[in-house]
Amino acid sequence: MTLSGFSQMEEGVFLKPEDDEEECFLRVVRCSPASCEVEVLRSGFLTLSQKLLPLRPLSVGILTISDKGSRGERIDTAGPALEELVLDIGGIVRQRGIVPDERDMIAGTIKQWIDEDDCHLVLTTGGTGLATRDVTPEALLSVASRVVPGIGEAMRALTWQNAPRAILTRGLAVTRGESLIVSFPGSERGARECFGAVAPVLRHAVEILRNWEKDCGSHTHHHSHA
Structure with missing residues (x-):
């Protein structure tokens, strides 16, 4: 799909209609000064004069915390579910891992992903109960x-x-520098439900931490061609 009437935009930028939380969601594949080729991530309706909101990609790390999962004795479904869900907030998973329920290993992995790999958002699943x-x-x-x-x-x-x-x-959220870390339950159902409860604020939180608010709010009109 090609959209014309654009100023030059970076590849990988997400596009969504302004004031539209549920419908069309696009990602820029390549762009020229006059038009952009986009990938449709979620289908919907666009009008010829509709304003589109560009969103910077979020660099995401997803860490599953499970003794059995780290030993290959349990199939992790919560981590892949979170990987699927972050796409809806413009997230691209750059780091993915499974570690046992060891405090130092969890902390060390998170520090590496943020301090060395510059993940904007780290989501963990597992280890939030009372055991x-x-x-x-x-x-x-x-x-x-x-x-x-x-x-x-x-x-x-x-x-x-x-x-x-x-x-x-005992799921919680913390910041480390300019990055946000959120812990979710270890079950797929629990991870999905909790992510849905807070998804609308996760991108905004990262934008505040990174001081992106001013350069993420520009709008553009488009004309589409199949």
């Missing part, structure tokens, strides 16, 4: 610059009515 081996919150706090309490509170508030035991989970 003795559940140490993910402690690992996140050990590498944190600041705590963002509202994200964990929202995950519990929006999921406990369907799953009352959700109030026992």
